[in-house]
Amino acid sequence: MSTPExxxxxxxxxxREIVGMIPDFLDGKLSGRQQEHFLEHIRNCRNCYExxxxxxxxxxxxxxxxxxxxxxxxxxxKPMFEKDLEEQEEKIVKNRKIRELRLVILACTLLLxxxxxxxxxxxxxxxxxxx
Ligand SMILES: [Zn+2]
Numbered sequence: 001m002s003t004p005e006x007x008x009x010x011x012x013x014x015x016r017e018i019v020g021m022i023p024d025f026l027d028g029k030l031s032g033r034q035q036e037h038f039l040e041h042i043r044n045c046r047n048c049y050e051x052x053x054x055x056x057x058x059x060x061x062x063x064x065x066x067x068x069x070x071x072x073x074x075x076x077x078k079p080m081f082e083k084d085l086e087e088q089e090e091k092i093v094k095n096r097k098i099r100e101l102r103l104v105i106l107a108c109t110l111l112l113x114x115x116x117x118x119x120x121x122x123x124x125x126x127x128x129x130x131x
């Protein structure tokens with residue numbers, strides 16, 4: 001028992017956990033937060049990146065073979081893999097921005113509400129500035 005790191009409760013996720021998450025990632029079963037951690041690790045860890053890449057290729061190949069082979073296409077899944085990864089990352093960045101925007105709107109609303117309350121109660125008359 002020498003691994004000091006914890007799972008999702010902790011900040012750091014071990015390589016073993018990442019590798020364990022690969023099937024769920026490929027099936028699109030990871031939650032937004034999990035996926036974020038997962039991709040972050042993949043980008044910073046060569047070993048896990050290659051592990052995912054290998055799994056991705058196998059996954060794609062199986063899907064490909066399952067399909068009608070007359071459909072054509074190539075077995076070169078490597079560019080596809082990078083593209084998929086980038087798309088997932090873009091989605092995460094977009095979601096993060098939406099989250100941040102929501103927070104800003106919430107903060108503004110609260111601030112406005114606070115001013116209104118102060119104004120109504122006469123503690124701080126903001127309407128005086130415009131009167
Ligand atoms: Zn790793």
